[in-house]
Amino acid sequence: MMMNLSKIRQDFPILQTKVGKNQNINLIYLDNAASSQKPQSVIEAITRYYSESNANVHRGIHTLGERATSLYEEARNKVRRFINAPNTHEIIFTRGTTESINLVASSLCQTFQENDEIIFTEMEHHSNIVPWFIAAQTHRLKLKVWHVEDDGQLDLEKLKSLLSPRTKLLCVTWMSNVLGTINPIKEIIRLAHDHGTLVLVDGAQGVPHLATDVVDMAVDFLAFSSHKMCGPMGIGVLYGKEHLLESMPPYQGGGEMIKHVRLDGFEPNTLPYKFEAGTPNVEGAVGLSAAIDYISQIGMQTIHQHDSELVNKTLQGLEELPEVRILGPKTNRGGLVAFSINNIHAHDVAAYLDRYGVAVRAGHHCAHPLAQRFGIVSSVRASYYFYNSTDEVEELLRLVKKAICEL
Amino acid sequence: MSDQFNELFQEILRDHFKHPRYRAVLNPNLPLFENPSCGDQVRLQVKLNENIIENFSFDGSGCSISMASADMLCEILTGKTVEQAFQIIDEFLKIMRGELETSLLQKYGDLEALAGVAQLPVRVKCATLAWNGAKRVLELSLESQNG
Numbered sequence: 061m062m063m064n065l066s067k068i069r070q071d072f073p074i075l076q077t078k079v080g081k082n083q084n085i086n087l088i089y090l091d092n093a094a095s096s097q098k099p100q101s102v103i104e105a106i107t108r109y110y111s112e113s114n115a116n117v118h119r120g121i122h123t124l125g126e127r128a129t130s131l132y133e134e135a136r137n138k139v140r141r142f143i144n145a146p147n148t149h150e151i152i153f154t155r156g157t158t159e160s161i162n163l164v165a166s167s168l169c170q171t172f173q174e175n176d177e178i179i180f181t182e183m184e185h186h187s188n189i190v191p192w193f194i195a196a197q198t199h200r201l202k203l204k205v206w207h208v209e210d211d212g213q214l215d216l217e218k219l220k221s222l223l224s225p226r227t228k229l230l231c232v233t234w235m236s237n238v239l240g241t242i243n244p245i246k247e248i249i250r251l252a253h254d255h256g257t258l259v260l261v262d263g264a265q266g267v268p269h270l271a272t273d274v275v276d277m278a279v280d281f282l283a284f285s286s287h288k289m290c291g292p293m294g295i296g297v298l299y300g301k302e303h304l305l306e307s308m309p310p311y312q313g314g315g316e317m318i319k320h321v322r323l324d325g326f327e328p329n330t331l332p333y334k335f336e337a338g339t340p341n342v343e344g345a346v347g348l349s350a351a352i353d354y355i356s357q358i359g360m361q362t363i364h365q366h367d368s369e370l371v372n373k374t375l376q377g378l379e380e381l382p383e384v385r386i387l388g389p390k391t392n393r394g395g396l397v398a399f400s401i402n403n404i405h406a407h408d409v410a411a412y413l414d415r416y417g418v419a420v421r422a423g424h425h426c427a428h429p430l431a432q433r434f435g436i437v438s439s440v441r442a443s444y445y446f447y448n449s450t451d452e453v454e455e456l457l458r459l460v461k462k463a464i465c466e467l
Numbered sequence: 468m469s470d471q472f473n474e475l476f477q478e479i480l481r482d483h484f485k486h487p488r489y490r491a492v493l494n495p496n497l498p499l500f501e502n503p504s505c506g507d508q509v510r511l512q513v514k515l516n517e518n519i520i521e522n523f524s525f526d527g528s529g530c531s532i533s534m535a536s537a538d539m540l541c542e543i544l545t546g547k548t549v550e551q552a553f554q555i556i557d558e559f560l561k562i563m564r565g566e567l568e569t570s571l572l573q574k575y576g577d578l579e580a581l582a583g584v585a586q587l588p589v590r591v592k593c594a595t596l597a598w599n600g601a602k603r604v605l606e607l608s609l610e611s612q613n614g
Contacts, residue, residue, distance in 0.1 A: 411590075424506060
Protein backbone atom coordinates (compact mmCIF):
# COMPACT_ATOMS: atom_id res chain seq x y z
CA MET A 61 0.00 0.00 0.00
CA MET A 62 1.28 3.45 -0.89
CA MET A 63 1.13 6.06 1.83
CA ASN A 64 -0.43 9.44 1.36
CA LEU A 65 2.15 11.32 3.38
CA SER A 66 0.54 14.76 3.32
CA LYS A 67 -2.76 13.31 4.48
CA ILE A 68 -1.03 11.34 7.24
CA ARG A 69 0.83 14.42 8.43
CA GLN A 70 -2.44 16.30 8.73
CA ASP A 71 -3.62 13.66 11.21
CA PHE A 72 -0.90 14.80 13.65
CA PRO A 73 -1.68 18.24 15.11
CA ILE A 74 1.81 18.62 16.57
CA LEU A 75 3.43 18.28 13.16
CA GLN A 76 1.74 21.55 12.17
CA THR A 77 3.45 23.33 15.09
CA LYS A 78 5.84 26.13 14.26
CA VAL A 79 8.96 26.46 16.37
CA GLY A 80 11.91 28.81 16.64
CA LYS A 81 12.48 32.34 17.81
CA ASN A 82 9.71 33.81 15.69
CA GLN A 83 7.56 30.68 15.77
CA ASN A 84 7.86 30.43 12.00
CA ILE A 85 9.99 27.34 11.40
CA ASN A 86 8.39 24.02 10.54
CA LEU A 87 9.00 21.36 13.14
CA ILE A 88 11.04 18.41 11.86
CA TYR A 89 10.57 15.73 14.47
CA LEU A 90 13.29 13.08 14.23
CA ASP A 91 13.26 11.77 17.80
CA ASN A 92 10.76 8.95 17.33
CA ALA A 93 12.90 6.29 18.96
CA ALA A 94 12.52 8.31 22.18
CA SER A 95 8.79 8.91 21.72
CA SER A 96 6.44 9.15 18.76
CA GLN A 97 3.80 11.81 18.14
CA LYS A 98 0.06 11.13 18.44
CA PRO A 99 -2.60 11.32 15.74
CA GLN A 100 -5.85 13.22 16.34
CA SER A 101 -7.74 9.90 16.60
CA VAL A 102 -5.70 8.91 19.67
CA ILE A 103 -6.10 12.32 21.29
CA GLU A 104 -9.86 12.18 20.63
CA ALA A 105 -10.22 8.63 21.94
CA ILE A 106 -8.74 9.75 25.27
CA THR A 107 -10.92 12.87 25.43
CA ARG A 108 -13.99 10.81 24.54
CA TYR A 109 -13.15 8.28 27.26
CA TYR A 110 -13.09 11.01 29.91
CA SER A 111 -16.17 12.71 28.45
CA GLU A 112 -18.33 9.63 28.15
CA SER A 113 -17.03 6.56 29.97
CA ASN A 114 -14.70 7.35 32.88
CA ALA A 115 -15.07 5.12 35.97
CA ASN A 116 -13.04 2.48 37.74
CA VAL A 117 -12.91 -0.91 36.03
CA HIS A 118 -14.07 -4.35 37.21
CA ARG A 119 -15.75 -2.78 40.25
CA GLY A 120 -18.69 -0.45 39.72
CA ILE A 121 -21.95 -2.16 38.86
CA HIS A 122 -23.13 0.85 36.97
CA THR A 123 -23.20 2.05 33.39
CA LEU A 124 -19.92 3.94 33.42
CA GLY A 125 -18.11 1.16 35.26
CA GLU A 126 -19.26 -1.26 32.58
CA ARG A 127 -18.30 1.08 29.75
CA ALA A 128 -14.82 1.64 31.18
CA THR A 129 -14.33 -2.08 31.80
CA SER A 130 -15.36 -3.05 28.30
CA LEU A 131 -13.12 -0.38 26.73
CA TYR A 132 -10.19 -1.59 28.83
CA GLU A 133 -10.76 -5.23 27.92
CA GLU A 134 -11.35 -4.38 24.25
CA ALA A 135 -7.96 -2.69 24.27
CA ARG A 136 -6.39 -5.84 25.66
CA ASN A 137 -7.97 -7.85 22.90
CA LYS A 138 -6.80 -5.31 20.32
CA VAL A 139 -3.23 -5.75 21.57
CA ARG A 140 -3.62 -9.54 21.42
CA ARG A 141 -4.64 -9.41 17.76
CA PHE A 142 -1.90 -6.88 16.93
CA ILE A 143 0.87 -9.22 18.12
CA ASN A 144 -1.05 -12.41 17.28
CA ALA A 145 -1.00 -13.75 20.84
CA PRO A 146 -3.06 -16.93 21.35
CA ASN A 147 -4.84 -15.73 24.51
CA THR A 148 -6.12 -12.38 25.72
CA HIS A 149 -5.05 -13.17 29.29
CA GLU A 150 -1.44 -13.37 28.11
CA ILE A 151 -1.52 -9.57 27.65
CA ILE A 152 -0.51 -7.75 30.84
CA PHE A 153 -0.81 -3.98 30.91
CA THR A 154 2.14 -2.25 32.57
CA ARG A 155 3.54 1.28 32.69
CA GLY A 156 5.81 0.55 29.74
CA THR A 157 8.67 -1.62 28.50
CA THR A 158 10.73 -0.88 31.59
CA GLU A 159 8.05 -2.07 33.98
CA SER A 160 7.33 -5.11 31.81
CA ILE A 161 10.97 -6.18 32.06
CA ASN A 162 11.11 -5.41 35.79
CA LEU A 163 7.99 -7.52 36.28
CA VAL A 164 9.69 -10.55 34.74
CA ALA A 165 12.97 -9.88 36.57
CA SER A 166 11.22 -9.55 39.89
CA SER A 167 8.76 -12.44 39.50
CA LEU A 168 10.29 -15.08 37.22
CA CYS A 169 13.70 -14.91 38.91
CA GLN A 170 12.09 -16.04 42.18
CA THR A 171 11.62 -19.43 40.50
CA PHE A 172 15.38 -19.68 39.66
CA GLN A 173 18.03 -21.46 41.74
CA GLU A 174 21.29 -19.99 43.03
CA ASN A 175 23.95 -19.84 40.26
CA ASP A 176 21.39 -20.11 37.48
CA GLU A 177 22.45 -17.91 34.57
CA ILE A 178 20.93 -15.03 32.66
CA ILE A 179 22.43 -13.75 29.40
CA PHE A 180 21.90 -10.23 28.07
CA THR A 181 23.50 -8.55 25.08
CA GLU A 182 25.89 -5.64 25.03
CA MET A 183 23.47 -3.66 22.86
CA GLU A 184 20.68 -3.58 25.45
CA HIS A 185 19.07 -0.42 26.73
CA HIS A 186 19.69 0.16 30.45
CA SER A 187 16.17 -1.07 31.13
CA ASN A 188 17.16 -4.54 29.88
CA ILE A 189 20.38 -4.60 31.91
CA VAL A 190 19.78 -3.06 35.32
CA PRO A 191 16.75 -5.22 36.31
CA TRP A 192 18.95 -8.30 35.79
CA PHE A 193 21.71 -6.86 37.99
CA ILE A 194 19.13 -6.33 40.72
CA ALA A 195 17.65 -9.83 40.30
CA ALA A 196 21.11 -11.41 40.22
CA GLN A 197 22.01 -9.72 43.47
CA THR A 198 18.76 -10.74 45.16
CA HIS A 199 18.73 -14.35 44.00
CA ARG A 200 22.49 -14.97 43.62
CA LEU A 201 22.28 -15.54 39.87
CA LYS A 202 25.12 -15.37 37.35
CA LEU A 203 25.01 -12.85 34.51
CA LYS A 204 26.70 -13.39 31.16
CA VAL A 205 27.14 -10.82 28.41
CA TRP A 206 26.68 -11.56 24.72
CA HIS A 207 29.06 -9.07 23.09
CA VAL A 208 28.39 -7.11 19.92
CA GLU A 209 30.59 -7.47 16.82
CA ASP A 210 32.42 -4.52 15.27
CA ASP A 211 29.77 -4.23 12.56
CA GLY A 212 27.06 -3.73 15.19
CA GLN A 213 25.52 -7.19 14.86
CA LEU A 214 25.29 -10.23 17.11
CA ASP A 215 27.12 -13.45 16.24
CA LEU A 216 24.98 -16.54 16.89
CA GLU A 217 28.08 -18.71 17.25
CA LYS A 218 29.02 -16.67 20.30
CA LEU A 219 25.59 -17.32 21.80
CA LYS A 220 26.11 -21.07 21.36
CA SER A 221 29.24 -20.90 23.48
CA LEU A 222 27.46 -18.88 26.18
CA LEU A 223 24.41 -21.11 26.58
CA SER A 224 24.76 -23.77 29.26
CA PRO A 225 22.36 -26.12 31.04
CA ARG A 226 22.19 -23.51 33.81
CA THR A 227 21.13 -20.68 31.46
CA LYS A 228 17.54 -19.97 32.37
CA LEU A 229 16.91 -16.77 30.41
CA LEU A 230 18.25 -14.80 27.45
CA CYS A 231 17.34 -11.09 27.27
CA VAL A 232 17.73 -9.46 23.89
CA THR A 233 16.42 -6.46 22.04
CA TRP A 234 14.59 -6.93 18.75
CA MET A 235 15.98 -3.66 17.41
CA SER A 236 18.82 -1.62 18.94
CA ASN A 237 17.91 1.93 19.90
CA VAL A 238 21.46 3.09 19.11
CA LEU A 239 22.82 0.90 16.33
CA GLY A 240 19.49 0.41 14.61
CA THR A 241 20.37 -3.27 14.21
CA ILE A 242 17.39 -5.56 13.68
CA ASN A 243 18.43 -8.81 15.33
CA PRO A 244 17.52 -12.19 13.73
CA ILE A 245 15.11 -12.76 16.56
CA LYS A 246 13.56 -16.03 15.32
CA GLU A 247 16.95 -17.72 14.94
CA ILE A 248 18.08 -16.41 18.30
CA ILE A 249 14.96 -17.74 20.03
CA ARG A 250 15.20 -21.11 18.28
CA LEU A 251 18.83 -21.50 19.35
CA ALA A 252 18.03 -20.57 22.96
CA HIS A 253 15.07 -22.95 23.07
CA ASP A 254 17.27 -25.77 21.73
CA HIS A 255 19.28 -25.30 24.94
CA GLY A 256 16.22 -25.09 27.16
CA THR A 257 16.63 -21.34 27.71
CA LEU A 258 13.68 -18.93 27.83
CA VAL A 259 13.85 -15.68 25.86
CA LEU A 260 12.67 -12.21 26.81
CA VAL A 261 12.58 -9.75 23.91
CA ASP A 262 12.72 -5.99 24.40
CA GLY A 263 10.30 -4.85 21.73
CA ALA A 264 10.35 -1.13 22.56
CA GLN A 265 11.85 -0.26 19.15
CA GLY A 266 10.83 -3.37 17.21
CA VAL A 267 7.08 -3.58 17.82
CA PRO A 268 6.28 -0.01 16.62
CA HIS A 269 8.16 -0.57 13.35
CA LEU A 270 7.90 -4.26 12.40
CA ALA A 271 5.03 -6.71 12.00
CA THR A 272 4.83 -8.68 15.25
CA ASP A 273 3.74 -12.30 15.51
CA VAL A 274 4.59 -13.82 18.89
CA VAL A 275 3.57 -17.31 17.75
CA ASP A 276 5.81 -17.21 14.71
CA MET A 277 8.68 -15.79 16.81
CA ALA A 278 7.94 -18.35 19.55
CA VAL A 279 9.01 -15.69 22.03
CA ASP A 280 8.43 -16.40 25.74
CA PHE A 281 8.16 -12.78 26.90
CA LEU A 282 7.77 -9.63 24.82
CA ALA A 283 7.87 -6.15 26.37
CA PHE A 284 6.87 -2.94 24.58
CA SER A 285 5.58 0.59 25.13
CA SER A 286 2.58 2.44 23.79
CA HIS A 287 4.19 5.86 23.45
CA LYS A 288 6.65 4.80 20.76
CA MET A 289 3.79 3.57 18.55
CA CYS A 290 1.54 6.66 18.50
CA GLY A 291 -0.18 5.82 21.80
CA PRO A 292 -0.01 7.73 25.08
CA MET A 293 2.81 7.56 27.63
CA GLY A 294 2.47 5.60 30.84
CA ILE A 295 1.16 2.35 29.40
CA GLY A 296 2.91 -0.66 27.93
CA VAL A 297 2.53 -4.36 27.52
CA LEU A 298 4.08 -7.55 28.73
CA TYR A 299 3.15 -10.55 26.63
CA GLY A 300 4.04 -13.86 28.26
CA LYS A 301 3.26 -17.46 27.42
CA GLU A 302 0.35 -18.65 29.54
CA HIS A 303 2.11 -21.53 31.29
CA LEU A 304 5.02 -19.26 32.25
CA LEU A 305 2.81 -16.48 33.59
CA GLU A 306 0.81 -19.09 35.52
CA SER A 307 3.97 -20.44 37.14
CA MET A 308 5.19 -16.98 38.22
CA PRO A 309 4.41 -15.40 41.60
CA PRO A 310 2.56 -12.03 41.66
CA TYR A 311 4.60 -8.88 41.06
CA GLN A 312 2.90 -6.16 43.14
CA GLY A 313 0.18 -6.58 45.74
CA GLY A 314 -3.03 -4.60 45.88
CA GLY A 315 -6.54 -4.46 44.57
CA GLU A 316 -7.46 -6.32 41.38
CA MET A 317 -4.60 -8.84 41.67
CA ILE A 318 -6.31 -10.88 44.42
CA LYS A 319 -9.15 -13.35 44.48
CA HIS A 320 -9.57 -13.57 48.26
CA VAL A 321 -7.86 -11.78 51.10
CA ARG A 322 -7.97 -13.04 54.68
CA LEU A 323 -6.16 -11.69 57.69
CA ASP A 324 -3.65 -14.52 57.40
CA GLY A 325 -3.02 -14.45 53.66
CA PHE A 326 -4.37 -14.06 50.13
CA GLU A 327 -5.14 -16.01 47.02
CA PRO A 328 -3.94 -14.36 43.78
CA ASN A 329 -6.34 -13.60 40.98
CA THR A 330 -6.24 -15.37 37.62
CA LEU A 331 -4.34 -14.03 34.59
CA PRO A 332 -3.95 -11.28 33.55
CA TYR A 333 -5.18 -9.59 36.73
CA LYS A 334 -2.65 -11.40 38.92
CA PHE A 335 -0.05 -8.97 37.52
CA GLU A 336 -2.19 -5.82 37.44
CA ALA A 337 -2.40 -4.54 41.01
CA GLY A 338 -4.24 -1.27 41.59
CA THR A 339 -6.46 0.87 39.40
CA PRO A 340 -5.13 0.46 35.86
CA ASN A 341 -4.35 3.12 33.25
CA VAL A 342 -7.66 2.88 31.38
CA GLU A 343 -7.09 6.14 29.53
CA GLY A 344 -3.76 4.73 28.35
CA ALA A 345 -5.31 1.47 27.19
CA VAL A 346 -8.01 3.34 25.27
CA GLY A 347 -5.36 5.53 23.62
CA LEU A 348 -3.16 2.54 22.79
CA SER A 349 -6.15 0.82 21.23
CA ALA A 350 -6.78 3.82 18.96
CA ALA A 351 -3.06 3.94 18.13
CA ILE A 352 -3.07 0.28 17.07
CA ASP A 353 -6.06 1.02 14.81
CA TYR A 354 -4.17 3.90 13.27
CA ILE A 355 -0.86 2.17 12.55
CA SER A 356 -2.59 -1.06 11.47
CA GLN A 357 -4.51 0.85 8.85
CA ILE A 358 -1.19 2.13 7.44
CA GLY A 359 0.27 -1.37 7.69
CA MET A 360 3.42 -2.56 9.41
CA GLN A 361 5.04 -3.67 6.13
CA THR A 362 4.50 -0.19 4.71
CA ILE A 363 5.93 1.40 7.84
CA HIS A 364 9.06 -0.76 7.65
CA GLN A 365 9.56 0.00 3.94
CA HIS A 366 9.20 3.70 4.61
CA ASP A 367 11.71 3.51 7.50
CA SER A 368 14.19 1.74 5.22
CA GLU A 369 13.83 4.36 2.50
CA LEU A 370 14.53 7.22 4.94
CA VAL A 371 17.43 5.42 6.61
CA ASN A 372 19.10 4.51 3.32
CA LYS A 373 18.89 8.12 2.21
CA THR A 374 20.39 9.24 5.54
CA LEU A 375 23.22 6.71 5.35
CA GLN A 376 24.07 7.70 1.77
CA GLY A 377 24.19 11.37 2.72
CA LEU A 378 26.25 10.90 5.87
CA GLU A 379 28.71 8.51 4.23
CA GLU A 380 29.80 11.37 1.96
CA LEU A 381 30.97 13.39 4.96
CA PRO A 382 34.45 12.37 6.13
CA GLU A 383 33.93 14.04 9.54
CA VAL A 384 30.99 11.75 10.32
CA ARG A 385 31.17 8.33 11.92
CA ILE A 386 28.02 6.24 11.55
CA LEU A 387 27.17 3.66 14.21
CA GLY A 388 25.67 0.30 13.42
CA PRO A 389 25.46 -2.10 10.52
CA LYS A 390 25.09 -1.30 6.82
CA THR A 391 22.15 -3.70 6.43
CA ASN A 392 19.46 -5.25 8.68
CA ARG A 393 18.58 -1.94 10.23
CA GLY A 394 15.46 -0.17 11.36
CA GLY A 395 14.39 3.44 11.14
CA LEU A 396 17.18 5.21 12.97
CA VAL A 397 20.75 6.39 12.43
CA ALA A 398 23.13 7.39 15.21
CA PHE A 399 26.35 9.17 14.31
CA SER A 400 29.12 11.26 15.76
CA ILE A 401 31.03 14.16 14.20
CA ASN A 402 34.78 14.64 14.73
CA ASN A 403 35.55 17.31 17.30
CA ILE A 404 31.96 18.45 17.72
CA HIS A 405 30.05 17.35 20.78
CA ALA A 406 26.69 15.71 20.08
CA HIS A 407 24.91 18.18 22.37
CA ASP A 408 26.24 21.08 20.35
CA VAL A 409 25.06 19.44 17.13
CA ALA A 410 21.59 18.80 18.58
CA ALA A 411 21.32 22.35 19.90
CA TYR A 412 22.38 23.66 16.48
CA LEU A 413 19.78 21.52 14.68
CA ASP A 414 17.11 22.61 17.14
CA ARG A 415 17.72 26.18 16.08
CA TYR A 416 16.41 25.14 12.65
CA GLY A 417 13.45 23.24 14.07
CA VAL A 418 15.01 19.78 13.83
CA ALA A 419 14.51 17.58 16.92
CA VAL A 420 17.08 14.80 17.35
CA ARG A 421 18.43 12.94 20.37
CA ALA A 422 21.97 13.51 21.59
CA GLY A 423 23.72 11.51 24.26
CA HIS A 424 24.44 7.90 25.02
CA HIS A 425 20.79 6.87 24.43
CA CYS A 426 20.59 5.00 27.73
CA ALA A 427 23.13 2.42 26.62
CA HIS A 428 26.40 3.18 28.44
CA PRO A 429 28.01 -0.22 27.81
CA LEU A 430 27.40 0.10 24.08
CA ALA A 431 28.85 3.60 23.95
CA GLN A 432 31.95 2.30 25.73
CA ARG A 433 32.14 -0.66 23.35
CA PHE A 434 32.33 1.66 20.34
CA GLY A 435 34.51 4.22 22.11
CA ILE A 436 32.22 7.18 21.74
CA VAL A 437 31.03 9.44 24.50
CA SER A 438 27.83 10.50 22.87
CA SER A 439 26.19 10.51 19.48
CA VAL A 440 23.45 12.26 17.58
CA ARG A 441 20.49 10.09 16.66
CA ALA A 442 17.90 10.76 13.97
CA SER A 443 15.00 8.33 14.32
CA TYR A 444 12.09 8.16 11.91
CA TYR A 445 8.48 7.15 11.78
CA PHE A 446 5.99 6.82 8.95
CA TYR A 447 5.09 10.53 9.03
CA ASN A 448 8.63 11.67 8.25
CA SER A 449 9.48 12.62 4.68
CA THR A 450 12.52 12.42 2.42
CA ASP A 451 12.46 16.24 2.35
CA GLU A 452 13.01 16.20 6.11
CA VAL A 453 15.97 13.85 5.68
CA GLU A 454 17.43 16.22 3.08
CA GLU A 455 17.04 19.15 5.45
CA LEU A 456 18.79 17.18 8.20
CA LEU A 457 21.70 16.37 5.89
CA ARG A 458 21.97 19.98 4.74
CA LEU A 459 22.07 21.18 8.35
CA VAL A 460 24.61 18.59 9.43
CA LYS A 461 26.94 19.84 6.68
CA LYS A 462 26.31 23.40 7.78
CA ALA A 463 27.00 22.49 11.42
CA ILE A 464 30.34 20.91 10.46
CA CYS A 465 31.38 24.22 8.84
CA GLU A 466 30.05 26.52 11.55
CA LEU A 467 30.62 24.71 14.86
CA MET B 468 14.18 27.09 22.66
CA SER B 469 15.98 28.73 19.76
CA ASP B 470 15.68 32.26 21.14
CA GLN B 471 17.52 31.12 24.23
CA PHE B 472 19.92 29.25 22.01
CA ASN B 473 21.06 32.51 20.42
CA GLU B 474 21.83 33.82 23.84
CA LEU B 475 23.70 30.62 24.66
CA PHE B 476 25.93 30.77 21.69
CA GLN B 477 27.03 34.27 22.24
CA GLU B 478 30.56 34.86 21.15
CA ILE B 479 31.72 34.77 24.78
CA LEU B 480 30.86 31.10 25.17
CA ARG B 481 32.29 30.24 21.82
CA ASP B 482 35.50 32.03 22.66
CA HIS B 483 35.96 30.28 26.03
CA PHE B 484 35.21 26.95 24.37
CA LYS B 485 37.49 27.37 21.37
CA HIS B 486 40.28 29.31 23.14
CA PRO B 487 40.25 28.31 26.81
CA ARG B 488 42.64 30.29 29.04
CA TYR B 489 42.71 27.91 31.99
CA ARG B 490 42.81 24.51 30.31
CA ALA B 491 45.83 22.43 31.31
CA VAL B 492 46.98 18.84 31.08
CA LEU B 493 46.20 17.60 34.57
CA ASN B 494 47.25 14.51 36.47
CA PRO B 495 44.81 11.70 35.61
CA ASN B 496 44.82 10.70 39.28
CA LEU B 497 42.92 13.84 40.22
CA PRO B 498 39.23 13.24 40.88
CA LEU B 499 37.09 13.10 37.75
CA PHE B 500 33.66 14.74 37.69
CA GLU B 501 31.21 13.39 35.15
CA ASN B 502 27.76 13.90 33.73
CA PRO B 503 26.83 10.30 33.03
CA SER B 504 23.85 11.34 30.93
CA CYS B 505 25.94 13.15 28.33
CA GLY B 506 29.45 11.89 29.01
CA ASP B 507 30.94 15.28 29.86
CA GLN B 508 34.03 14.96 32.06
CA VAL B 509 36.12 17.48 33.93
CA ARG B 510 39.12 17.46 36.28
CA LEU B 511 40.05 20.52 38.29
CA GLN B 512 43.18 21.58 40.12
CA VAL B 513 43.45 24.35 42.65
CA LYS B 514 46.69 25.91 43.92
CA LEU B 515 46.27 27.58 47.28
CA ASN B 516 48.59 30.09 48.90
CA GLU B 517 47.34 30.21 52.46
CA ASN B 518 43.75 31.24 51.95
CA ILE B 519 44.12 32.67 48.45
CA ILE B 520 43.46 30.72 45.26
CA GLU B 521 46.61 31.29 43.23
CA ASN B 522 45.36 29.34 40.27
CA PHE B 523 42.44 27.18 39.19
CA SER B 524 42.84 25.02 36.08
CA PHE B 525 40.76 22.37 34.35
CA ASP B 526 41.04 19.48 31.96
CA GLY B 527 38.28 17.49 30.33
CA SER B 528 35.96 16.91 27.42
CA GLY B 529 32.38 17.79 26.70
CA CYS B 530 29.99 20.12 24.98
CA SER B 531 30.71 23.81 24.47
CA ILE B 532 28.60 24.85 27.48
CA SER B 533 30.31 22.53 29.95
CA MET B 534 33.83 23.43 28.78
CA ALA B 535 33.22 27.17 28.48
CA SER B 536 31.67 27.13 31.94
CA ALA B 537 34.75 25.35 33.36
CA ASP B 538 37.05 27.94 31.79
CA MET B 539 35.01 30.84 33.16
CA LEU B 540 34.95 29.24 36.59
CA CYS B 541 38.74 29.11 36.66
CA GLU B 542 38.96 32.71 35.49
CA ILE B 543 36.58 33.98 38.15
CA LEU B 544 37.88 31.98 41.10
CA THR B 545 41.59 32.58 40.48
CA GLY B 546 42.73 35.27 42.92
CA LYS B 547 39.74 34.91 45.23
CA THR B 548 39.84 33.70 48.82
CA VAL B 549 38.50 30.24 49.55
CA GLU B 550 35.50 31.75 51.37
CA GLN B 551 34.72 34.00 48.42
CA ALA B 552 35.03 31.03 46.09
CA PHE B 553 32.53 28.94 48.07
CA GLN B 554 30.15 31.88 48.14
CA ILE B 555 30.41 32.47 44.36
CA ILE B 556 29.98 28.76 43.61
CA ASP B 557 26.89 28.52 45.81
CA GLU B 558 25.41 31.62 44.26
CA PHE B 559 26.04 30.31 40.73
CA LEU B 560 24.50 26.91 41.52
CA LYS B 561 21.43 28.60 43.03
CA ILE B 562 21.02 30.77 39.93
CA MET B 563 21.21 27.69 37.73
CA ARG B 564 18.62 25.90 39.88
CA GLY B 565 16.32 28.88 39.40
CA GLU B 566 16.46 29.84 43.09
CA LEU B 567 18.10 33.21 42.40
CA GLU B 568 17.68 35.73 39.57
CA THR B 569 19.96 35.34 36.53
CA SER B 570 20.58 39.10 36.62
CA LEU B 571 22.99 38.42 39.52
CA LEU B 572 25.40 36.96 36.97
CA GLN B 573 26.07 40.45 35.62
CA LYS B 574 28.63 41.15 38.31
CA TYR B 575 30.74 38.20 37.15
CA GLY B 576 31.59 39.47 33.65
CA ASP B 577 31.64 36.73 31.02
CA LEU B 578 29.59 34.45 33.22
CA GLU B 579 26.50 36.40 32.23
CA ALA B 580 26.67 34.50 28.95
CA LEU B 581 25.31 31.49 30.84
CA ALA B 582 22.12 33.31 31.88
CA GLY B 583 20.17 31.66 29.06
CA VAL B 584 21.17 28.19 30.24
CA ALA B 585 19.24 28.57 33.49
CA GLN B 586 16.07 28.41 31.39
CA LEU B 587 17.12 25.18 29.70
CA PRO B 588 16.72 22.38 32.25
CA VAL B 589 18.47 19.84 30.03
CA ARG B 590 21.60 22.00 29.75
CA VAL B 591 21.84 23.20 33.36
CA LYS B 592 23.80 20.10 34.28
CA CYS B 593 26.34 20.93 31.54
CA ALA B 594 26.89 24.41 32.96
CA THR B 595 27.11 23.25 36.58
CA LEU B 596 29.41 20.24 36.16
CA ALA B 597 32.66 22.11 36.80
CA TRP B 598 31.12 24.18 39.60
CA ASN B 599 29.99 21.14 41.56
CA GLY B 600 33.44 19.69 40.96
CA ALA B 601 35.23 22.87 42.10
CA LYS B 602 33.26 22.86 45.35
CA ARG B 603 34.40 19.32 46.04
CA VAL B 604 38.01 20.07 45.06
CA LEU B 605 38.12 23.04 47.45
CA GLU B 606 36.66 20.94 50.25
CA LEU B 607 39.28 18.26 49.63
CA SER B 608 42.12 20.83 49.68
CA LEU B 609 40.91 22.24 52.97
CA GLU B 610 40.65 18.76 54.44
CA SER B 611 44.25 17.96 53.42
CA GLN B 612 45.46 21.34 54.79
CA ASN B 613 43.76 20.72 58.10
CA GLY B 614 44.56 17.02 58.16
